[in-house]
Amino acid sequence: MPASEGHLARRRLDGKHVVVTGAAGGIGSEVCRRVRRLGGTLTAIDVPDRADSPLWEELEAPFIGIDLAGGLDEAHAALAPIESLDGLVNVAAVGPKEVFPEYTDSAWDLIFDVNLRAPMHMTQALFPRFQPGTAIVNFLSLEGLSVVNTSGKTAAAYAASKGALATFTRTLAVDLGRAGHRVNAVAPGLIATAQTAAISDASRQWVIGQTPLGRVGEPIDVAKVVGFLLSSASRFMTGEEITIDGGFGMWLGR
Amino acid sequence: MSKAGGESFEDRSYVVFGGAGGMGWATCARLAEAGARVLAVDIDAERGRAAEAELGIEFIQGDVLDLEPVKAGIEERLEAIDGLVYAAGIHEHGRFPAVSEEEWDRVFAVNVRGPFFLIQALMERFRSPGASIVAITSLEEFIPVAIVSSTTPAYAGSKAALGLASKSLATHLGAQGIRINSVAPGLVRTPLSASVLDTAEEWTARRTPLGRWADPEDIADVILFLLSDDAGYVTGQSITVDGGFGLGQIRGE
Numbered sequence: 001m002p003a004s005e006g007h008l009a010r011r012r013l014d015g016k017h018v019v020v021t022g023a024a025g026g027i028g029s030e031v032c033r034r035v036r037r038l039g040g041t042l043t044a045i046d047v048p049d050r051a052d053s054p055l056w057e058e059l060e061a062p063f064i065g066i067d068l069a070g071g072l073d074e075a076h077a078a079l080a081p082i083e084s085l086d087g088l089v090n091v092a093a094v095g096p097k098e099v100f101p102e103y104t105d106s107a108w109d110l111i112f113d114v115n116l117r118a119p120m121h122m123t124q125a126l127f128p129r130f131q132p133g134t135a136i137v138n139f140l141s142l143e144g145l146s147v148v149n150t151s152g153k154t155a156a157a158y159a160a161s162k163g164a165l166a167t168f169t170r171t172l173a174v175d176l177g178r179a180g181h182r183v184n185a186v187a188p189g190l191i192a193t194a195q196t197a198a199i200s201d202a203s204r205q206w207v208i209g210q211t212p213l214g215r216v217g218e219p220i221d222v223a224k225v226v227g228f229l230l231s232s233a234s235r236f237m238t239g240e241e242i243t244i245d246g247g248f249g250m251w252l253g254r
Numbered sequence: 255m256s257k258a259g260g261e262s263f264e265d266r267s268y269v270v271f272g273g274a275g276g277m278g279w280a281t282c283a284r285l286a287e288a289g290a291r292v293l294a295v296d297i298d299a300e301r302g303r304a305a306e307a308e309l310g311i312e313f314i315q316g317d318v319l320d321l322e323p324v325k326a327g328i329e330e331r332l333e334a335i336d337g338l339v340y341a342a343g344i345h346e347h348g349r350f351p352a353v354s355e356e357e358w359d360r361v362f363a364v365n366v367r368g369p370f371f372l373i374q375a376l377m378e379r380f381r382s383p384g385a386s387i388v389a390i391t392s393l394e395e396f397i398p399v400a401i402v403s404s405t406t407p408a409y410a411g412s413k414a415a416l417g418l419a420s421k422s423l424a425t426h427l428g429a430q431g432i433r434i435n436s437v438a439p440g441l442v443r444t445p446l447s448a449s450v451l452d453t454a455e456e457w458t459a460r461r462t463p464l465g466r467w468a469d470p471e472d473i474a475d476v477i478l479f480l481l482s483d484d485a486g487y488v489t490g491q492s493i494t495v496d497g498g499f500g501l502g503q504i505r506g507e
Contacts, residue, residue: 007284007478170501177463177498212428212489221487228479236472238463238498247424247490 010233013040017085017131018230021068021122022092023061024050026193027139030219031089032059034227043082046092068092068118069110075121084129087230089137090119093162095195096155108157115161116168123172132180137229138169140187140241142249150190150203162187166241173239182238184229189245191217212247263290267332268481270294271318271372272342273311274301276444277390280470281339281477283309288478293331295324296342318342318368325375335379337386337481340369345409358408365412370419373434383431386481390473391417391436393500395492401441401454413438417492424490433489435480440496442468460506463498 018035022028023044035042036059044056048065056063066078094114098107119138142148143155144162166185173183190196190207208215222244228234229242243249268285272278273294282305285292292311296302299315306313312331316324328335344364346357369389380387393399394410395417417436424434441458443451451467459466476495479485494500 007288007475010475011479011484173498174463174501174504177465180464182464212425213431213433213487214428217487224484224486225488228484233475233479235475236464236468236495236497237476237493239501240494242488242493243491244487246487247421247428250421250490251425253425 007233010235011038011228011231013038013087013227013230016040016087016230017043018087018089019043019045019082019085019122019126020089020091021045021066021118022090022139023063024053024055025091026195027188027191027219027222028089028091029055030223031091031226032061034220034223035087035230036060038227038231040087040230043085068121069113072121072125075118075125079122079125082126082129084131085126085134086131087135087137088122088126089139089226089230090122091139092118093139093141094158096158098157099153100156103157111157111161112164115158116164119165120168130179130181133232133235134181135230135234136172136176136181136183137226138165138183138185140166140169140185142187142189142243142245145187145241145243146249148249150207151199169241170239177238182234184234184237184239185241186222186225186229187241187243187245187249188222189217189243189248191219191222193219207248210248210253211245212251215246217244217246263288263478263482266336267291267293267334268337268339269328269332269335269376270339270341271316271369272296272340272390273313274298274305275341276446276470277439277442277473277477278339278341279305279309280474281341282311284471284474284478285481286311290336291332293328295328318372319363321368321371321375324372328376329379332379334381335376335385336381337388338373338376338380339477339481340372340387340389342368343390343392343413345406349404350407353408361408362412362415365409366415366419369416370423373423380430380432384483385432386485387420387427387432387434388477388480389416389420389434389436390477391438391492393438393440393494393496395436395438396494397500399500401450401458420492421490428489433480433485435485435488435490436492437473437477437480438492438494438496438500439468439473440494440499442470442473444470457506458499461499461504462496463501463504466497468495468497
């Protein structure tokens with residue numbers, strides 16, 4: 001069997017160009033590094049004030065600054081420099097801040113604009129430049145698939161936005177499948193990033209105690225699964241979600 | 255070439271139970287090609303020996319309904335096991351309301367009881383931490399499927415049971431750093447599905463977003479991902495590999 005057809009070759013991203021949103025974040029930057037390590041090239045997307053990050057030089061990636069809460073026309077204009085792509089990873093998200101009964105319309109809308117509408121903007125704006133067999137990976141959360149309440153309050157708006165993105169992922173898989181493209185999602189559990197550093201030790205220890213693999217996740221745990229979903233090793237998977245949580249969310253423990 | 259994304263399967267040993275069948279064979283082939291040591295176990299000695307010769311793997315004949323000699327045969331050959339793939343499975347031939355109790359019991363014995371006790375029997379040999387177990391279930395782990403005839407309740411029930419037993423096992427295995435997941439294939443070209451393929455390929459492919467049936471290698475590549483360290487924080491999951499067929503009632507054009 002030629003090396004190019006073997007399993008190990010199929011797991012790589014040589015010759016593929018991948019667009020990553022939320023590229024400056026804890027998980028997003030690790031996804032970018034993984035794409036590069038697997039032999040792919042990148043366009044990194046994040047909010048405009050991240051333009052000066054040293055990451056883009058490290059990754060040898062052009063950076064595009066977009067306010068993802070903006071409109072479809074803005075997305076079209078900003079994405080114009082991307083000539084073609086084989087992968088799109090929608091990592092960018094707004095995390096939970098407000099809780100019931102303190103939701104405001106503007107806070108609710110921001111969560112849905114960035115977490116749900118922006119992946120639609122990205123997909124729709126870039127669709128004409130998809131190469132055959134383009135793979136999209138959307139970022140859900142454990143909270144998009146089941147109810148999570150580690151700190152005493154649920155995050156209903158955030159969870160609802162991720163649940164809606166899960167349905168968007170599954171339904172878009174049908175439309176894009178006809179064109180030979182794939183749409184899948186990952187659902188990380190508690191991952192050690194700057195964003196989750198504020199979680200109390202008690203909450204963290206409780207999560208670890210409920211996690212069969214006995215630890216919180218690292219960004220690389222997520223990035224490796226994203227790399228697989230971008231690769232041709234997952235060529236027959238579409239509309240599927242992979243939960244990356246060490247088993248935390250799939251059972252009810254003590 | 256860098257090993258990234260390939261991980262390395264070299265110096266690793268895998269048991270593929272049902273290794274002479276379509277998806278089992280493809281899994282053995284992929285693992286062997288990636289540099290792993292592979293021991294296939296199957297009830298079909300003729301195809302097992304063919305796999306041995308053709309793929310350069312090891313083979314022992316074994317029946318999951320008679321685990322003692324299987325355990326002994328595996329332990330004789332492998333000191334430590336980095337992964338187990340359970341690829342054996344059967345369905346009932348009788349159709350409701352003509353399914354015999356014997357047939358129901360046999361389906362559950364091969365599809366659920368067998369893998370559970372096989373895993374229990376091999377616990378001493380799994381590398382801890384680090385081993386990974388993959389149970390091949392079916393789209394019918396989640397949703398009844400009827401292609402050319404009526405649905406098969408024993409098969410569907412057994413696959414759902416295997417999927418949930420795997421999740422439950424994940425809580426026990428996790429403490430030892432051992433992962434277990436299921437892969438739920440949709441429609442796959444195998445010797446077993448050949449007759450269905452003949453009569454139903456066209457309409458089923460039309461109703462599949464990716465427009466075709468899977469080849470066994472499509473499934474094997476996902477199994478190898480779950481066996482590898484790239485899936486190191488993934489356990490207790492069921493991964494559907496069906497080209498989108500199971501997403502819903504999708505109308506073909």
